[in-house]
Amino acid sequence: MDRRNFIKAASLLTAGALSAPRFADAVENGFQPSPDYGWRVFEVTTRVEAAASASAARIWLPLPAMDEAAWSKTMGNLWQGNASQVTIEESGRYGAKMLAATWPAGAAAPVIEVTSRFSSRDRAIDLTQPGKVAALAPDLARLYTRPTEMLPTDGIVRKTSQEITRGARTDLDRTRAIYEWVVENTERNPKTRGCGTGDIRGMLETGNLSGKCADLNALFVGLVRAAGIPARDLYGIRVADSRFGYKSLGKSGEISRAQHCRAEVWLSGFGWVPVDPADVRKVVLEEKPGLTLKDDLVVAARKKLFGAWEGNWLAFNAAHDLKLPGSAGPAIPFLMYPQGENAAGRFDSLDPDGFRYKITSRELTA
Numbered sequence: 001m002d003r004r005n006f007i008k009a010a011s012l013l014t015a016g017a018l019s020a021p022r023f024a025d026a027v028e029n030g031f032q033p034s035p036d037y038g039w040r041v042f043e044v045t046t047r048v049e050a051a052a053s054a055s056a057a058r059i060w061l062p063l064p065a066m067d068e069a070a071w072s073k074t075m076g077n078l079w080q081g082n083a084s085q086v087t088i089e090e091s092g093r094y095g096a097k098m099l100a101a102t103w104p105a106g107a108a109a110p111v112i113e114v115t116s117r118f119s120s121r122d123r124a125i126d127l128t129q130p131g132k133v134a135a136l137a138p139d140l141a142r143l144y145t146r147p148t149e150m151l152p153t154d155g156i157v158r159k160t161s162q163e164i165t166r167g168a169r170t171d172l173d174r175t176r177a178i179y180e181w182v183v184e185n186t187e188r189n190p191k192t193r194g195c196g197t198g199d200i201r202g203m204l205e206t207g208n209l210s211g212k213c214a215d216l217n218a219l220f221v222g223l224v225r226a227a228g229i230p231a232r233d234l235y236g237i238r239v240a241d242s243r244f245g246y247k248s249l250g251k252s253g254e255i256s257r258a259q260h261c262r263a264e265v266w267l268s269g270f271g272w273v274p275v276d277p278a279d280v281r282k283v284v285l286e287e288k289p290g291l292t293l294k295d296d297l298v299v300a301a302r303k304k305l306f307g308a309w310e311g312n313w314l315a316f317n318a319a320h321d322l323k324l325p326g327s328a329g330p331a332i333p334f335l336m337y338p339q340g341e342n343a344a345g346r347f348d349s350l351d352p353d354g355f356r357y358k359i360t361s362r363e364l365t366a
Contacts, residue, residue, distance in 0.1 A: 030300035031244045033122035033308045035071070041119045041364040042239045044255075044314055048338055048357040050103070050110040055343030057103045057110055060324050062335045063088070064118045065097040066234065066315040068272075073119045081112035093143060094319035096335050100326065116314075117364070123274045124308040127172065130269025136230055144230035144266065148320040150198040150333050151218060153226040160204055161226035171229050175265050178223045179277055179306050183293070185209055186216050188281040194350040195259050198233075198333055214334065216278035217263040230266035232318045235259075235336035239361035240312035246301065248286035249279055250312050256352040256359045259336045262309060264318075276305040314361075 083101035198218035242250035251258035
């Protein structure tokens, strides 16, 4: 437990009290994230009530691990429950953090609950004004250009990236070309389970460029990496409604099915730049019936989501191909959902009713 961080967090609550856009103005003026709106503080609680098992059971819950001075600060975690052992684990080169809980065989009504606090704010980068930004450390540049199991950078992925970026002169131009290509050529599939799997080679080989955020944003990241430019997926969850009038770009209260991944690309003169082509396609499908890429609501989101995003979202980590500590099962492509297993195998993390977990969020104000 980290009670000291929770106590210290109280002094930051006023950071979220700076001026925010009025809802009516936000709708009229379009999607306009800005760090000038100030910091917001949120509390996210995940509660798991696992079924009794004849074998030992283990649960892993993702924890906030992204400390970024410009837009995200972790503020501590508290847990309670009847597990026989609870530890905070950090996994591999990406630094993903999770709470790991274990129950012995035959434990009645296993339960674990973790509450995390974090602060966030909008991001918006003026891509017409490069500045003096230190180069990305060589080890991180290698990490975020390397292939992963679901994000290969050779074969059809590299060929597609080269075709998209032909004639582009700068990394910014190449990245923008890939963003626009993904927006133009993909679509959101409401039947995709969870956020998708991110199998970008399969998407390109079959020509089926539909899915959800873990597919569409992974496609962007993979194509950018294939162009030799550092990029990463950030896996997290929506924690508040959008204050810009987009019902498709927010979620508050019970957020058990509100997981969402975003993307970043490293550009010289700018650093990490926020990008989210998947949310452009979410606006097309969900904002209101019959929208196309030409509608004003979509055009505004498309313009802003290359270089900006709203701070109503918790980033857990940027990890790929995670081996869960103490797990007997295979590695997972990414950690965005609660995970669990017993001797019978891995639980279905995309079924919060069957797995019996509930995630809630609330914003803390002074």
